[in-house]
Amino acid sequence: MKLLSTGLGWNELQPGGLNRYFADYNAAMKEYGHAGLGLVVTESGDQLSTNLNIVEAASSGTPLIARMRSLKRMARQSVDAFQPEVFNPHFAPYAAMISRAVLPPHVPIVTHFHGPWALESKLEEHHRSPFMRESRYWVKKQVELLTYRRSDSFIVLSEYFRDILIEQYGIESHRIHIIPGAVEHEKFKPHPDRESLRRKLGVQPEQQLLFCARRIVRRMGIDRLIESMNAVVALHPGVRLCIAGDGAMREEYSRLVESLRLSDHVKLLGRVSNEELVEWYQAADMSIVPTITLEGFGLVTVESLSCGTPVLGTPYGGTREILGKLSADLLFKDGTSESISETIIAALEQRLHIPSREECREHVMQHYTWDRVADAVTQVFEVELEKRKRFR
Structure with missing residues (x-):
């Protein structure tokens, strides 16, 4: 099936857990047989080097609202040119403006929840006043909720993140699928000497x-x-x-x-x-x-x-x-x-x-191998596609 996904950044340029997962995930889904198009944000001037269908959608040097608008514009273009069957966001803020008006009604939204962005930001903003921390936290959480409220279902990597989605974002448990992450085991392997x-x-x-x-x-x-x-x-x-x-x-x-x-x-x-x-x-x-x-x-x-x-x-x-x-x-x-x-x-x-x-x-x-992840995720996509057949 044809999958449109939005990530955060590209791991080769901006190393991090979410970015590594996104890169390996796209490779695994391609290996499984899916056709993917991934939209990411990179630093200005960086060149993406990958055999995957990953496109720079915005520059990280621009304000957040500009990045969000750029992702929306690129997603709209991708719907026309790529005609995805599933929309699969991996970073809620960058998907917040990609509303149902952008996507055909038969395309399900299956969101990967990689963590509470608003809360993570709040924990790192210790230099701000309590009022500013709480205000910024509230605004960021509303941005996240724009994505989560329109999602058909969710994929999380642990029971812990399932519980956060339920308790902090009000998501019903039956919409959440726990599919643990994986490692590129042919690269991460014991050394012969x-x-x-x-x-x-x-x-x-x-x-x-x-x-x-x-x-x-x-x-x-x-x-x-x-x-x-x-x-x-x-x-x-x-x-x-x-x-x-x-x-x-x-x-x-x-x-x-x-x-x-x-x-x-x-x-x-x-x-x-x-x-x-x-x-x-x-x-x-x-x-x-x-x-x-x-x-x-x-x-x-x-x-x-x-x-x-x-x-x-x-x-x-x-x-x-x-x-x-x-x-x-x-x-x-x-x-x-x-x-x-x-x-x-x-x-x-x-x-x-x-x-x-x-x-x-x-x-x-x-x-924790990627073939297991790709198979489990595909099953979630198939269920959601079946549910939205009535919109065709």
């Missing part, structure tokens, strides 16, 4: 390498992870933590590392390429996911597991749902630095049930 890879990355043979890949913002819990390393290195001075990612809090967290005198043990790598990301997962002894809140799935969790590297994470949202099925010992008691350090130390001292690298990989192959 980990020791040589570790030498390449400067990891000493006796070192225990911890790795964390996160956007460097407050809700990701990076500060608590850094603080936890004080207790870890006191008992295990050979441990090294590398953190990949960029964001608003990077400079502050760099200063935190220095103030705690952890510079020999904790390194902020900044943004890394997709190829480098795979290598760090492969080389690590354990990955850490310290997210405090709004972890809807945790793509980094399955990426690490797919490389054969076990993951320790906070017992929230999608992280709990993924790791709890593998081993309860992989979950921290809570999101405090004390709990994080206690679990890391126990893992290093082999006092926990940590799955083998083979078991980690197998867990992904059983539950």
Whole structure:
């Protein structure tokens, strides 16, 4: 079938969980046999390089309202030229102006809910006054609701995000389908020679390498992870933590590392390429996911597991749902630095049930592959198409 989708940005240009999902999702749906057209927003001057049918619909350098209007214009053109059978938005604000007047009545709208945009923004706007935060939150939520109120059904990646859709947006549970995310397992796979890879990355043979890949913002819990390393290195001075990612809090967290005198043990790598990301997962002894809140799935969790590297994470949202099925010992008691350090130390001292690298990989192959996602999503589309046959 012909699928028109709208995303946020393009992962090769703007790395992030939603953008990576959108890119891999479009590739998987194409492999499954669908014809897709994806509309994304990129920075001015960036060139899209992909064999998928992805089009730049707007520039991220323009105001939000201008981007929304541009997406609407491109969607209207796509309806005429591409004649989609399903409209599948992945980022509510960019789809807010694509109303039923733009789409033929027989085209269902199946929305991927990747998280509460308004609430995520509110949590990061700590520099604003309480009044401004609440006002901006209310406006952004109304923008989201424009998309959600016209959607026929929803796809979420976890029970956690299903509950948010129900409780915060008033969506009926029968309209929500839980289809966990997936990983490009042919790319994210164990390295054939980990020791040589570790030498390449400067990891000493006796070192225990911890790795964390996160956007460097407050809700990701990076500060608590850094603080936890004080207790870890006191008992295990050979441990090294590398953190990949960029964001608003990077400079502050760099200063935190220095103030705690952890510079020999904790390194902020900044943004890394997709190829480098795979290598760090492969080389690590354990990955850490310290997210405090709004972890809807945790793509980094399955990426690490797919490389054969076990993951320790906070017992929230999608992280709990993924790791709890593998081993309860992989979950921290809570999101405090004390709990994080206690679990890391126990893992290093082999006092926990940590799955083998083979078991980690197998867990992904059983539950988080793109062929499973494409099949499940297609079934949702078919149901919604059947419901709208009466509009033809």
